[in-house]
Structures are given as structure tokens and as C-alpha cells.
Amino acid sequence: MTTTTLREPLWQRLGIPPLKGNGKFVAASSIDSLGTGLILAFTVVYFARTTPVSLAAIGAAMTAARLCALPTSMVVGPLIDRFTARRTAAWGNLVSVVGYLGFLLADSVWTIGVVVFLVQVGHTTYWTSSSGLVVLASTEDRRTTWFGFKMALRNTAMGVGGALAAFAFALGEGNALHLIVIGNAASYVLAAFLLYTWRPAQHPERQAEQADGPGTTAQKEGPAPAEPAGVEAVASAEAAGAATATKSGTGYGAVLRDGPYVLLIGVNATMVFAQMLIKVLLAIYIVEALHMPAWIAGTLIVVNAVQVSLTQTLVAKRAERSRMTRVLMLGALLNAAAFALFIALYPAPDALTYVGLFTAMVIFTFGEVLAFPAADTLSVSMAPSHIRGRYLATYQLSWTVGEVAAPALLTLLLALNDLLPMLFLMGMSLLALPLLAALERRTKAIPKAMTKNGAEA
Numbered sequence: 001m002t003t004t005t006l007r008e009p010l011w012q013r014l015g016i017p018p019l020k021g022n023g024k025f026v027a028a029s030s031i032d033s034l035g036t037g038l039i040l041a042f043t044v045v046y047f048a049r050t051t052p053v054s055l056a057a058i059g060a061a062m063t064a065a066r067l068c069a070l071p072t073s074m075v076v077g078p079l080i081d082r083f084t085a086r087r088t089a090a091w092g093n094l095v096s097v098v099g100y101l102g103f104l105l106a107d108s109v110w111t112i113g114v115v116v117f118l119v120q121v122g123h124t125t126y127w128t129s130s131s132g133l134v135v136l137a138s139t140e141d142r143r144t145t146w147f148g149f150k151m152a153l154r155n156t157a158m159g160v161g162g163a164l165a166a167f168a169f170a171l172g173e174g175n176a177l178h179l180i181v182i183g184n185a186a187s188y189v190l191a192a193f194l195l196y197t198w199r200p201a202q203h204p205e206r207q208a209e210q211a212d213g214p215g216t217t218a219q220k221e222g223p224a225p226a227e228p229a230g231v232e233a234v235a236s237a238e239a240a241g242a243a244t245a246t247k248s249g250t251g252y253g254a255v256l257r258d259g260p261y262v263l264l265i266g267v268n269a270t271m272v273f274a275q276m277l278i279k280v281l282l283a284i285y286i287v288e289a290l291h292m293p294a295w296i297a298g299t300l301i302v303v304n305a306v307q308v309s310l311t312q313t314l315v316a317k318r319a320e321r322s323r324m325t326r327v328l329m330l331g332a333l334l335n336a337a338a339f340a341l342f343i344a345l346y347p348a349p350d351a352l353t354y355v356g357l358f359t360a361m362v363i364f365t366f367g368e369v370l371a372f373p374a375a376d377t378l379s380v381s382m383a384p385s386h387i388r389g390r391y392l393a394t395y396q397l398s399w400t401v402g403e404v405a406a407p408a409l410l411t412l413l414l415a416l417n418d419l420l421p422m423l424f425l426m427g428m429s430l431l432a433l434p435l436l437a438a439l440e441r442r443t444k445a446i447p448k449a450m451t452k453n454g455a456e457a
Contacts, residue, residue: 016145016149016313017137017138017142017145017146017149018142021199021200022137022198022200024194024195024197024198025133025136025137025194025195025198025200026153027191027194028093028190028191028192028194028195028198029130029133029150029153029154029157029191030153030157031157031187031188031190031191031194032093032126032157032187032188032191033153033154033155033156033157033158033161034157034158034160034161034187035161035184035187035188035191036123036158036161037157037158037159037160037161037163037164038161038164038180038183038184038187039100039161039180039181039184043062043116044058044059044062046103046177046180046181047103047106047112049177050106050177050178051106051107051108051112052107053107053108053109053112057109058109058112060109061109061110061112061113061116062112062113062116064113065112065113065114065116065117065120066116066117066120066404067404068117069117069120069121069124070397070400070401070404072120072121072124072125072128072400073124073128073393073394073396073397073400074252074393074394074397075393076088076092076124076125076128076129076389076393076396077128077252077389077390077391077392077393077394078389078390079091079389080128080129080132080388080389080390080392080393081386081387081388081389081390082389084132084136085129085130085131085132085133085135085136085389086129086132086133086136086195086196086198086200087195087196088125088128088129088132088389089125089126089129089130089132089133089195090191090192090193090195090196091125091192092121092122092123092124092125092126092128092129093122093126093188093189093191093192093195094122094188094189094192095118095121095122095125096118096119096122096123096126096185096188097122097185097188097189097192098118098122099115099116099117099118099119099120099121099122100115100119100181100184100185100188101181101182101185102114102115102118103115103181104178104181104182122188124396124400127396128389128392128393128396129389129392130150131147131376131379131380131392131395132380132388132389132392133195134146134147134150134376134380135380135388136200137200140381141320142320143376143377143380143381144316144317144319144320144324144373144374144377145313145316145317145320145373147316147372147373147376147377148312148313148315148316148317148319148369148373149312149313149316151308151312151316151369151372151373152308152309152312152313155305155308155309155312156305156309159305159309250386250387250390251387251390252390252394254387254390255387255390255391255394256394258382258391259442260382260439260442260443261382261383261391261394261395263435263438263439263442264375264378264379264382264395264439265394265395265398266435267328267375267432267435267436267439268375268379268395268398268399269398269401269402269428270332270428270429270431270432270435271331271332271371271372271375271432272398272399272402272403272406273402273406273424273425273428274335274339274367274425274428274429275368276402276403276406276407276410276425277339277364277425278301278304279403279406280406280407280410280411281410281414281421281422281425282297282300282301283297283298284411284414285342285414285418285421285422286300286357288414288418289346289414289418289419290345290346290353290357292350292353292354292357296354296357300357300358300361303358303361303362303365304361304364304365304368307362307365307366307369308365308368308369311365311366311369312369312373315366315369315370315373316369316373319370319373319374323440324374324375324377324378324381325378325436325437325439325440325443326440327370327371327374328370328371328374328375328378328432328436329432329433329436329437330367330370331367331368331370331371331374332367332371332429332430332432332433332436333367333429333433334363334364334366334367334370335364335367335368335371335425335426335429336426336429336430337363337367338360338361338363338364338367339360339364339422339423339425339426339429340426341356341359341360341363342357342360342422343419343422343423343426344356345357345360346418346419379391379392379395380392382443409424410424
């Protein structure tokens with residue numbers, strides 16, 4: 001019998017996953033990211049212009065609010081397990097709506113703290129649920145592509161939102177700023193509605209009816225293709241998670257007793273600190289340590305955003321056929337190389353520093369686009385489906401704690417020595433390598449043919 005396989009359509013070759021049945025999810029994710037970009041970076045500016053509260057007090061109120069919101073993901077985990085990631089994410093968006101509308105009434109330190117707390121709870125609820133949304137939207141063999149697509153979409157939408165907000169804040173005062181907040185709250189209402197009314201195409205009973213996308217790529221009858229290495233790795237990781245959960249129970253104790261997943265959380269912690277390069281360290285390192293103009297930092301952030309938007313889906317599609325632990329190792333090595341180059345530029349002439357900074361950012365961004373879809377794929381694949389919410393909540397908590405701790409730690413290191421923060425980030429990236437090697441050994445030890453119930457297939 002002759003087997004004929006039609007060529008993949010262009011959108012699929014570019015790393016865009018099948019979107020049929022998932023339009024509402026994609027639209028909701030875009031709206032959520034656009035809204036985040038629209039206000040998140042300008043929260044301090046908003047309160048400074050619309051309230052009589054001092055900048056120092058605004059900063060203190062926001063820090064206290066975010067610290068109080070730290071346990072949110074641990075509360076959200078059981079909600080995901082009971083009510084699904086889709087409903088929980090929609091509820092998170094509605095909590096954000098209440099918080100953003102509260103911005104309009106904030107006029108003191110304590111009211112700023114309350115509304116920022118609500119927004120932080122809403123955002124954490126959504127992002128703790130977001131990996132579960134990808135599970136609903138995708139088949140197991142295309143999760144990495146979906147995570148890459150979602151990251152590119154988020155990056156682009158946040159960039160557009162940030163640009164619009166920068167323009168509006170440059171021109172607007174008073175009522176104009178309030179209109180931005182109202183528009184942002186409205187966008188979250190729409191995102192919540194889209195999520196709540198979305199009916200994912202990937203329900204188990206509909207797996208056999210999986211369509212390949214807008215043009216539906218057809219395959220004539222023939223032997224099934226061999227699974228790529230990445231799919232085998234995911235199957236092995238899922239079997240590892242199922243086997244551990246069967247022995248350990250169904251609460252958060254099961255997560256903490258799951259050795260491979262704890263290793264993955266450790267890897268994620270190193271990635272969180274690496275990601276703080278852009279959010280915390282880049283601008284101050286360039287200005288204070290390298291004595292270069294501040295505009296370079298802004299330009300490098302634009303380079304990062306454009307590179308992620310243009311390459312993320314292609315890189316994720318290529319990585320899908322690889323073992324996810326190996327992809328993460330390469331990402332960690334690229335991060336370490338980028339930090340080493342940032343360090344090497346410390347005594348360099350200005351002309352060389354300009355070239356080196358852009359080179360280091362390109363290397364760092366390639367590490368970023370490799371690592372995050374792979375890590376997200378493992379985070380859902382290694383989590384047993386019946387308590388996946390608790391697993392994802394613990395994984396998200398490691399990210400949140402790192403985001404809270406990084407600003408104080410990195411600025412303290414910079415105060416002690418100009419090179420210490422970059423040395424620390426390079427060390428954290430290299431630390432990921434033995435953790436990933438141990439994780440790979442633990443997941444490979446589970447037979448690939450084992451089902452999620454623990455029996456041999």
C-alpha cells in the first residue's frame with residue numbers, strides 16, 4: 001500500500017499550532033497580555049499622578065501587597081483540580097477586574113495596598129492556571145509548540161500594550177489615566193468571558209477527531225509514524241509523575257515527595273533568577289557598572305522582545321523532537337555564556353562594549369526561547385492529571401518567590417561589587433546542569449511503555 005503524506009501548511013512549518021476550536025483561548029490570552037502590558041509597568045506612575053501618596057510609600061505598599069499575595073498559588077492549586085484550569089483562570093481575571101477598578105478609588109497607602117493585592121491575586125491565579133489551559137488546548141505531542149506560541153503571543157501583546165500605555169501616559173493626566181485603567185479592566189472582563197465560554201477541542205472523547213488546524217492537513221491511510229524523541233521523553237515524565245503520585249497521595253505532600261518534580265522546581269528557580277536580568281539588573285548594570293548610557297538598556301529590551309516574537313514558535317517546533325531535559329541544558333548553557341560575556345565587557349573599550357552587549361542579549365534570548373517552553377512542557381507532563389493543579393501551584397510558587405527575592409538580592413550583590421550579580425546569575429545557570437542530569441536519570445528510569453495507571457502497556 002502506498003502512503004502519501006501531504007506537506008505541512010506554512011503556518012504549521014512556522015511553529016503555529018492547530019488553532020481550530022481554540023480561538024477563544026488564543027484571544028483571551030492575547031487580551032490578558034495586552035492588558036498586562038497596558039498597566040503593569042506604569043502602576044507606580046499611575047498612583048504617583050493620581051494620589052497624594054509619596055513614591056516611597058507607594059513602593060512600600062506595593063511590596064507589602066505582593067508579599068501578602070505570595071500564598072495565592074497554593075490556594076489556587078486545589079481550585080484547578082476541582083473546577084478546572086479554564087474556570088479558575090476566568091475567575092482570576094475577574095479578581096483582576098475588581099482590583100483595577102479599585103485603582104480609581106485609591107487615595108491612601110492602605111487602599112493602594114488593597115487594590116494591588118487584588119490585582120496580584122488575580123494575576124497569580126491566572127498564571128498558575130495558564131499551563132493547564134495549554135493542556136486543554138493541545139495534544140501531548142504538541143505541547144511544546146503550544147507553549148512556544150503562547151510565549152510569543154504574550155510577548156508581542158505585552159509589548160503592544162506597553163507601547164500604547166507609554167504613549168498615553170506621556171500625553172495624559174487625570175481623567176485620561178483613569179480611562180486607561182477602565183479600558184484595562186474591560187479587557188479583563190472580555191478575557192474572562194472568552195475563557196468561561198471556551199470549550200476546548202482536546203477533551204479525551206474527542207482526541208480521535210483531532211483536526212490539524214485551519215486548513216486541516218489530511219493523511220492517507222498508512223502506518224503510524226514513530227514518535228519523536230520529545231514525545232517519548234514526555235511519556236516517560238508522565239509515567240514518572242503517575243507512579244510517584246500513586247505512592248504519595250493527593251495533597252501537597254505528594255508534590256514534595258515527588259523527587260523528580262522537586263528537581264524540576266529547582267531548575268525553575270535557577271531560570272527565574274536568570275530571567276531577572278531584564279526585569280531588575282540590566283539597566284542598572286549597564287549604567288552603574290559599565291558606565292554606558294541608559295538608552296542601551298531600553299534598546300536591548302526591544303531586541304529581546306522582537307527576537308522572542310520572531311523566533312519563539314520556530315525554535316519551539318524544532319525543540320519538540322528533542323528530549324526536554326537536553327533542551328533545558330542547552331538553554332542553561334546559553335544563559336551562562338551570555339552572563340560570562342556581560343562580565344567580560346566590564347573592562348572593555350566602549351566600542352567593543354556596544355557590540356558585546358547586543359551579542360550577549362541575542363545569546364541570552366536564544367537561551368530564553370529554548371528553555372521556557374521546554375520547562376513548561378515538563379511541568380505539566382510530570383504532574384499527574386488528578387492533582388495537576390497542586391503540582392502547577394507549587395511550580396508557580398517557586399517562580400513567585402524568586403521574583404520577590406531577586407530585586408533585593410541582585411541589588412545587594414551589585415552594591416558589594418559590580419560583577420557579583422552577573423557571577424551569581426552565571427553560577428545559577430550552571431547549577432541547572434547537574435540538576436537536569438539528575439532529573440533525566442530519574443525520568444528515564446520509568447519504562448516508556450507504562451501507562452498512567454502504572455501498568456505495562
